Amino acid sequence: MGYTFHVDLRGIVDLLSHHLYASPQVYVRELLQNAVDAMTARRAVGGDVSDGVRIEPAESTGDGTLRIHDPGIGLTESQVHELLATIGRSSKRDDFGFARQEFLGQFGIGLLSCFMVADEIRVWTRHGDEPTVEWTGYADGRYEVRLAPADRQRPEPGTTVTLAPRRDMEHWLGTETVRRLATLYGSMLPVPVRVGDTLVTGGPAPWDDVPAESGPSRRARLENYCREVFGFSPFATVDLAVPEAGLRGVAFVLPAPANPATRVAHRVYLKQMLLSESIEGLLPEWAFFVRCVVDTSELRPTASREALYEDSLLTEVRDVLGDRLRGWLTRLGRGDSGQLAEFLRIHHLGVKALAVHDDEMLRLLDQWWPFETNQGPLTLAEFRDRYGTVRYSPSVDEFRQIASVAAAQSIPVVNAGYVYDSALVARLPDVDPSIRVEALSSTDLAAELEPLDPAAASAVRPFLATAQRTLDRFGVEVQVNAFDPVSLPALYLLDGDTGLRMDLRHGQQEAADETWASILGSFTVGHDERPRLVLNHRNPLVRQAVGIGDEELTVLAVEGLYVQALLLGHQPLRPVDTAALNQSFLGLLGRAMGGGAGPAGTSPGPVVDRDEPTGEGR
Numbered sequence: 129m130g131y132t133f134h135v136d137l138r139g140i141v142d143l144l145s146h147h148l149y150a151s152p153q154v155y156v157r158e159l160l161q162n163a164v165d166a167m168t169a170r171r172a173v174g175g176d177v178s179d180g181v182r183i184e185p186a187e188s189t190g191d192g193t194l195r196i197h198d199p200g201i202g203l204t205e206s207q208v209h210e211l212l213a214t215i216g217r218s219s220k221r222d223d224f225g226f227a228r229q230e231f232l233g234q235f236g237i238g239l240l241s242c243f244m245v246a247d248e249i250r251v252w253t254r255h256g257d258e259p260t261v262e263w264t265g266y267a268d269g270r271y272e273v274r275l276a277p278a279d280r281q282r283p284e285p286g287t288t289v290t291l292a293p294r295r296d297m298e299h300w301l302g303t304e305t306v307r308r309l310a311t312l313y314g315s316m317l318p319v320p321v322r323v324g325d326t327l328v329t330g331g332p333a334p335w336d337d338v339p340a341e342s343g344p345s346r347r348a349r350l351e352n353y354c355r356e357v358f359g360f361s362p363f364a365t366v367d368l369a370v371p372e373a374g375l376r377g378v379a380f381v382l383p384a385p386a387n388p389a390t391r392v393a394h395r396v397y398l399k400q401m402l403l404s405e406s407i408e409g410l411l412p413e414w415a416f417f418v419r420c421v422v423d424t425s426e427l428r429p430t431a432s433r434e435a436l437y438e439d440s441l442l443t444e445v446r447d448v449l450g451d452r453l454r455g456w457l458t459r460l461g462r463g464d465s466g467q468l469a470e471f472l473r474i475h476h477l478g479v480k481a482l483a484v485h486d487d488e489m490l491r492l493l494d495q496w497w498p499f500e501t502n503q504g505p506l507t508l509a510e511f512r513d514r515y516g517t518v519r520y521s522p523s524v525d526e527f528r529q530i531a532s533v534a535a536a537q538s539i540p541v542v543n544a545g546y547v548y549d550s551a552l553v554a555r556l557p558d559v560d561p562s563i564r565v566e567a568l569s570s571t572d573l574a575a576e577l578e579p580l581d582p583a584a585a586s587a588v589r590p591f592l593a594t595a596q597r598t599l600d601r602f603g604v605e606v607q608v609n610a611f612d613p614v615s616l617p618a619l620y621l622l623d624g625d626t627g628l629r630m631d632l633r634h635g636q637q638e639a640a641d642e643t644w645a646s647i648l649g650s651f652t653v654g655h656d657e658r659p660r661l662v663l664n665h666r667n668p669l670v671r672q673a674v675g676i677g678d679e680e681l682t683v684l685a686v687e688g689l690y691v692q693a694l695l696l697g698h699q700p701l702r703p704v705d706t707a708a709l710n711q712s713f714l715g716l717l718g719r720a721m722g723g724g725a726g727p728a729g730t731s732p733g734p735v736v737d738r739d740e741p742t743g744e745g746r
């Protein structure tokens with residue numbers, strides 16, 4: 129046996145009127161929309177609608193109600209029952225239930241939004257030569273309908289909707305508020321709309337071509353519009369058009385960096401009526417550097433009209449608008465390079481995010497965006513012209529460590545450690561297979577440093593053994609090479625992978641939980657690389673240390689060189705490193721003043737307990 133759902137009307141009215149919409153202010157939009165649709169329908173049958181819409185706010189009606197009059201198609205008594213009093217029934221859909229192109233409404237629920245501000249909605253309406261009908265709807269789901277008495281017949285077809293205010297909502301029906309809202313939603317409507325005696329419609333839409341308007345005055349008009357509506361002076365304006373979606377509009381480029389993670393909201397009009405000021409998803413996500421105002425006749429709103437319906441047309445529109453912005457950028461690159469450089473200075477993060485997948489944008493960045501290199505700031509294209517292969521360091525820290533040493537070895541390196549940079553450099557061969565790129569880690573650099581000749585190598589062996597014993601406590605590998613600059617005694621090299629594994633090992637030692645410790649341990653199994661301290665055999669101090677032959681002094685010198693290299697490489701100091709710094713400084717001071725270094729623990733400052741477990745991890 130089949131049953132039909134039972135509906136608690138009070139609940140449905142409450143749900144639709146109070147919970148669908150973000151703010152009570154949309155009631156003005158819904159009323160205007162119904163009036164305009166009714167006029168469209170009347171015009172289609174040859175009626176005269178030139179009077180337009182007239183709104184009487186609460187102050188002018190004298191009884192606290194708001195009235196909105198339209199010379200539209202009106203309703204017959206049976207249509208009132210069918211359309212006004214049936215939730216979800218609309219005259220604006222075709223036989224197949226599709227929204228009819230010429231109308232703004234389609235869902236058959238908009239009128240209910242008035243219950244956010246009113247307890248009672250009264251409709252006084254006449255269709256053609258039919259008798260005038262009076263309908264009253266209440267927020268609890270009841271309605272009354274009757275034919276109007278002889279003295280209340282409308283002289284012309286059309287409709288008047290009257291709202292009796294809800295307690296504490298009276299201010300929504302006041303002149304100031306209604307004028308502001310009618311201007312906000314209706315100022316671009318193609319029919320006259322008046323609030324009291326004030327005409328709120330008229331004036332060109334931002335995207336309109338005004339006859340005889342010059343390029344500069346159009347630009348000034350658009351900039352003014354942007355200042356008024358969005359509150360900023362645009363860096364540039366880009367005209368938008370997608371004929372398939374009946375879309376016209378303008379994109380305003382932000383004059384300051386925007387957060388790429390924030391969803392950008394646009395101002396969207398539907399058939400010249402403002403849908404919402406905060407529509408998301410109109411543009412691709414990467415286009416976070418623009419705010420748009422557009423009008424569309426084809427895109428569909430959701431029932432609340434706070435968003436656009438995600439369908440294939442919206443996807444297509446998003447693609448076309450994305451192409452348009454991309455084209456604008458490319459043209460900027462070909463024409464005004466100063467403006468492009470300025471644009472990239474402001475919005476490089478957005479363009480980089482785009483260039484990770486987009487060849488055109490990657491070419492643009494390649495030509496125009498200056499990267500930090502150890503030869504000074506250069507675009508990647510300039511770098512290639514001068515040095516061929518694009519050697520790059522994938523981390524800022526590593527770049528800092530190796531930049532000067534690599535420069536002294538005549539190895540130009542690009543700092544590709546900032547967000548997206550290494551992905552972009554690595555992708556360069558995709559746009560031009562003749563481009564060679566190579567990541568340079570500090571381990572690679574160590575391999576490029578000149579080894580010592582056999583005689584020098586055997587001479588440093590005893591020193592190296594002591595140095596390694598000293599640095600084992602810090603989990604560091606030591607080697608001696610000859611490299612430039614001569615003034616640099618020691619270089620601390622830690623590549624990204626090794627650094628990560630050191631952190632994991634440290635986490636494993638610290639972990640209270642055995643399972644967690646073994647998980648961390650599994651990542652480090654089989655990898656015993658350690659950071660390296662490369663001592664420079666060309667440096668006079670290192671030469672002296674190598675030949676000193678005094679075990680205690682050698683230990684102090686190696687500790688000192690190690691900590692100094694850490695500081696130069698901007699590495700954070702662990703407690704064990706700080707202790708080494710103290711130990712070597714005080715020890716060397718003691719020796720310089722003619723005394724011995726003294727046994728550990730007798731120095732006046734904090735000292736390192738040489739037997740303490742050192743732990744790795746920086």
Ligand SMILES: Nc1ncnc2c1ncn2[C@@H]1O[C@H](COP(=O)(O)OP(=O)(O)OP(=O)(O)O)[C@@H](O)[C@H]1O
Nearest residue numbers: 162166202211218219233234235236237238239287
């Ligand atoms: N001013 C008016 N003149 C003539 N008919 C009207 C008027 N206002 C409402 N109606 C009728 O009442 C119906 C219901 O209106 P309502 O605003 O609830 O929904 P809608 O406009 O059809 O769709 P939506 O929910 O998308 O706004 C309309 O389809 C229309 O037929």
